[in-house]
Amino acid sequence: MRALNRKLLRDAWKHRGQMLSIAAVVSVGIMTVLTMRGAYESLSSSQAQYYRDTRFPDVWVRLERAPESLRGRIAAIPGVSAVNTRVTLVATLDVPSVDVPALGYFVSVTDDRGATLSDLHLSAGRFVSPRRRDEVVVSDKFAIANAFVPGDTLRAVINGRQRDLQIVGTAISPEYTYAVPPGAIYPDDQRFGIVWMHRDALGPAYDMAGAFNEVVLTLSPRADTARVVAQLDRLLEPYGGLGAYTRMDQPSHFILAGELNQVRSMGTMIPAVFLTVAAFLLNIVLGRMIATQRTEVAVLKAFGYSDLEVGRHYLQFALVAVLLGALIGIAMGSWLGQSMVGLYGEFFTFPTLRYEFSWILAVLAVGVSALAAAAGALGAVRRAVALPPAEAMRPEPPTSFRPGVFERLGLGRLLPVAGRLILRNVERTPCAASPRPSASAFRSRSWSSGCSCSTACNT
Amino acid sequence: MTPVSESLRAAAGTQRVPVFRARGVSKVYDMGEVKVHALKAVDLDLFQGELLVLLGASGSGKSTLLNILGGLDVPTSGTVVYRDHDLSAADERELTRYRREHVGFVFQFYNLIPSLTARENVELVTDIARAPMPATQALDLVGLADRMDHFPAQLSGGEQQRVAIARAVAKRPDVLLCDEPTGALDLETGKRVLAVLEQVNREVGTTIAIITHNAAIGALGDRVIRMSSGVIVEHVRNERRASLDEIQW
Known part of the structure; x- marks a missing residue:
């Protein structure tokens, strides 16, 4: 190992307190990137995969009632790729484990699952049989919250008639990744669930045989969404259409997209704050270190080390802090990222949701941290490099002081020497002195060496 | 050419080619409100294998001259040529390479x-x-083979200065510039340090310039130059170099 690198390691060890403090700040920045951005990447990739696999619709519209024959006209709207009509309704459920009536959002399903938009992902049991009018599949979280398993019976009041329904399976749907009861903002899995029932059973039960009251559709890649929505609204207006809406207004997607945006923002903002603090600290610490190593800088230069080599040596202090912070940050970020994604899994249901550690993200986070640290260190390093060796060899000249306004007015004599010392320091560096003028007298020694104050001001 | 430089040439002997040629070297430090003339049109030749002693009081300009010869500083006016390198016209990169390849420094406070x-x-x-020579060989040369794994804080002042000399000679420099190498040492320790410098000059053939305000040390050199107020006021060529046992201060 080169002697200069040994110096680096020993100096870093000597300043281990400061180095660890900076590394801790850097590690929080990197940890936040890996936790937040990692969670964002995991969630958004799971979401994209889920939407793709289950053919998540682009447009929804509810209406009073329309004949099934209208389906062809909807499909004929330019830009529409696939259309599903269905029957949906809210019904009261009698859940034994809940004192008050629960609500079930009933959604019709058909056998042609290959063409179904928002296809179900079965977690347990099986799909409903077209030959059985009392079979249902219930949402996973509702089943878990109420300890329902396939084979249990669920009593519901549909269109004023009480019916005993056989639970044959539990499932999740991309439309209910985040399922909230009507009018609520938080999920209530015990008192609200999604119930999927065969169209042939649910239609007649709700007087919707041969009719539908909801349409979902996907659009072709270059479709004009606004135009499709307008045409759809015009077409369904006579049938009590309540206005088509796109993914951005679909409740579950809206909540999930909002959360993803928030996680992404936090994954950018929080690291930025911590890395700025780290850069500031590095500027201060390195500025002080270089001020104390003034003659060492001179010696290195005298023996032929170039400005680049001297600058690189001191920049490596910043990189040591970043490296240390990176090790802690990557370990912590990976662990917290898994925990965070696990936490999201409790609120959002995906068929597969797991934290995937991204080396690209880690390298990027460490790279940005290194750049921030280098930026923070650069000012201090530049001062070291700019010092001519002959000048650096001499003791630092005394800091320039002049009588301030107070003294020029002849009032200085009214103060004791210590008071004049405070006043001159405050007048010389008002920027650094202003937050805590009373402390300035006690810091005068370090100020007069011209390091901490000027560094703080410059920074 | 000033009378001083003529006497210098005569003192040094005209048949030898100088490794350093300084002509009309001036250095002015701009201190804002005042200008300090540290060197005033100094002429100096330094020859291969020579041991030159620069005497003078504090502020006489000897450290400034040494810094300019060593490429640590540049003159305000005049020329300094080391072999075929014009140091007065060199940029920072050239001066760095010059220091790296040709010069060794020994400082008063070891550094x-x-x-x-x-x-x-x-x-x-x-x-x-x-x-370079191996670090162990350089330390052996200054008699510190058994102290090489000690940190500076574990060494005496004399030992630290010998480490500094080992550091300066290890790269086999063409010229060794020593700024008050015994200034912080007692007599006996100072003599040991001077003995090492004399040994390096004799055995390795390194050209050495020693700054001191201790006139007694002048007897050790081939030549003695005395400076005052930024000018060379006296050149003396010693008929023979005194041994360390002969000098006292």
Whole structure:
């Protein structure tokens, strides 16, 4: 190992307190990137995969009632790729484990699952049989919250008639990744669930045989969404259409997209704050270190080390802090990222949701941290490099002081020497002195060496 | 050419080619409100294998002259040529290469890196030198073979200065510039340090310039130059170099 690198390691060890403090700040920045951005990447990739696999619709519209024959006209709207009509309704459920009536959002399903938009992902049991009018599949979280398993019976009041329904399976749907009861903002899995029932059973039960009251559709890649929505609204207006809406207004997607945006923002903002603090600290610490190593800088230069080599040596202090912070940050970020994604899994249901550690993200986070640290260190390093060796060899000249306004007015004599010392320091560096003028007298020694104050001001 | 430089040439002997030629070297420090004339049109030749002693009181300009010869500083006016290198016209990169390849420095206060052992302090220089001697050999040369793994804080002042000399000579410099090498040492320790410098000059053939305000040390050199107020006021060529046993201060 080169002697200069040994110096680096020993100096870093000597300043281990400061180095660890900076590394801790850097590690929080990197940890936040890996936790937040990692969670964002995991969630958004799971979401994209889920939407793709289950053919998540682009447009929804509810209406009073329309004949099934209208389906062809909807499909004929330019830009529409696939259309599903269905029957949906809210019904009261009698859940034994809940004192008050629960609500079930009933959604019709058909056998042609290959063409179904928002296809179900079965977690347990099986799909409903077209030959059985009392079979249902219930949402996973509702089943878990109420300890329902396939084979249990669920009593519901549909269109004023009480019916005993056989639970044959539990499932999740991309439309209910985040399922909230009507009018609520938080999920209530015990008192609200999604119930999927065969169209042939649910239609007649709700007087919707041969009719539908909801349409979902996907659009072709270059479709004009606004135009499709307008045409759809015009077409369904006579049938009590309540206005088509796109993914951005679909409740579950809206909540999930909002959360993803928030996680992404936090994954950018929080690291930025911590890395700025780290850069500031590095500027201060390195500025002080270089001020104390003034003659060492001179010696290195005298023996032929170039400005680049001297600058690189001191920049490596910043990189040591970043490296240390990176090790802690990557370990912590990976662990917290898994925990965070696990936490999201409790609120959002995906068929597969797991934290995937991204080396690209880690390298990027460490790279940005290194750049921030280098930026923070650069000012201090530049001062070291700019010092001519002959000048650096001499003791630092005394800091320039002049009588301030107070003294020029002849009032200085009214103060004791210590008071004049405070006043001159405050007048010389008002920027650094202003937050805590009373402390300035006690810091005068370090100020007069011209390091901490000027560094703080410059920074 | 000033009368002083003529006498210098006569004192040095005209048949030899100088390794350093300084002509009309001036240095002015602009201190804002005042200008300090540290050197005033100084002429100086320094010859291969010579041991030159620069005498003078504080502020006489001898350190400034040494810094300019060593490429640590540049003159305000005049020319300084080292062999075929015009130091007065060199940029920072050329001066760095010049210092790296040709010059060794010994400072009054040793200026060792406190976080490195004696051996590592020497390696700091040998790491970047073209054909250095091993650090252990350099330390052996100054009699510190058994102290090479000690940190500066574990060494006496004399030992630290010998480490500094080992560090300076390890790269086999063409010229060794010593600024008050005994200034912080007692008589006996100072003599040991001077003995090492004399040995390096004699055995390795390194050209050495020693700054001191101790007139007694002048007897050790081939030539003695006395400076005052930024000018050379006296040149003396010693008929023979005195031995260390002959000098006292």
